[in-house]
Amino acid sequence: MRGAVDLQPDPREAVDFGPFTQAAPLQIASTRTYTRRPTRQIRVGKVPVGGGAPIPVQSMTKTDTRDVQATVDQIWALEAAGCEIVRVAVPDADAAAAVPRIRSQIRIPLIVDIHFDYRLALLCLEGGVDCLRINPGNIGPTWRVREVTKVAAERKVPIRIGVNAGSLEKHLLQRFGEPTPEAMVESALFHIRILEELNYPEMKISLKSSDPRMMIEAYRLLADQVPYPFHLGVTEAGTAFSGAIKSAVGIGTLLAEGIGDTIRVSLTEDPTEEVRAGFEILKALGLRKRGLNVIACPSCGRVEIDLMGLTKEVERRLEALNINRSFTVAVMGCAVNGPGEARGADIGIAGGNGVGILIKRGQIVRKVKESELADVLVEEVKALAAKEEET
DSSP, X not given: OTTOOOOSOOTTTOOOTTTTOOOOOOOOOXXXXXXXXXXXXXXXXXXXXXXXXOOOEEEEOOSOTTOHHHHHXXXXXXXXXXXXXXXXXXXXXXHHHHHHHHHTTOSSOEEEEEOSOHHHHHHHHHTTOSEEEEOTTTSOSHHHHHHHHXXXXXXXXXXXXXXXXXXXXXXXXXXHSXXXXXXXXXXXXXXXXXXXXXXXXXXXXXXXXXXXXXHHHHHHHHHTTOOSOBEEOBTTOOSHHHHHHHHHHHHHXXXXXXXXXXXXXXXXXXXHHHHHHHHHHHHHTXXXXXXXXXXXXXXXXXXXXXXXXXXXXXXXXXXXXXXXXXXXXXXXXXXXXXXXXXXXXXXEEEEOSSEEEEEETTXXXXXXXXXXXXXXXXXXXXXXXXXXXXX
């Protein structure tokens, strides 16, 4: 028949998925290099920020800071999730008074978030905080910033100059007409100069907006003008799904360009979700390797197992193990993506018709019944983690 297509497989190219033909491990070489923007290094407590240090993931408590026990409990949960620096809101003197009690009961560095009242920053400095975040748009006259900086310098506490598009100074909004990347940069530069005049370069800068494009452009504009580390984030990003996507776009774009020294994913969720999302962004770019990296094919009409159910089950059970070792775990569904992608992982499974194969470090180990795939994979990951702990 004219135009007919021969759908018989070419024996030279066919994949023999029945016996799971063995093949060489997949090797991918990259010729591109990644260069981070050089910055001055500061220390937030014991955590280095900038200067080529690993990019720490931050979060912020969602408790009432005046409730010391609830705040401490949440910080411990955040640390267990991998959070490396935590921030608390300090809206009044009672919250400031709670800071030293909170600080004495946690292990990770503590940042206080100060708006409007500079005296709260002074109280928190007395309370032993590890870093201050002040908002240039609402902290008030320049002399207040100078006063806070002098005390911070005496105690060797770094300052984050946290510019927000939604709370820029009135004179900048009048001149630019609306929040713009240029207005954000001008706000940051004015306050950077204050700290420089006081000979206190222990600072990091953030230029946050709920619009990823605006924050990307603002950071790009400032990147070549100052040597200080950048704290990246898309503010008011939203709930877990939409907020993580916005954050991945904004934070990920800049990190891929070498811009950024610490990150916080702002979500309207349990703060441990912010930490998980932050590490996933870093892992996707190869910038951090903490914890398990689960890859899975999206599924299609070729798949003959319950791939979506299997993947969710594997992720749930692996997450509960709280393994901090760096492994890539693959859950694949068919002969197209299956063996090849799984061979590129530390350990993985690839499904067939009611069965699957277990692959470890590029080698096919054995066939496994579909009903046993999740159990086998989880047990193998646990064994691999235990082996790594021993070495």
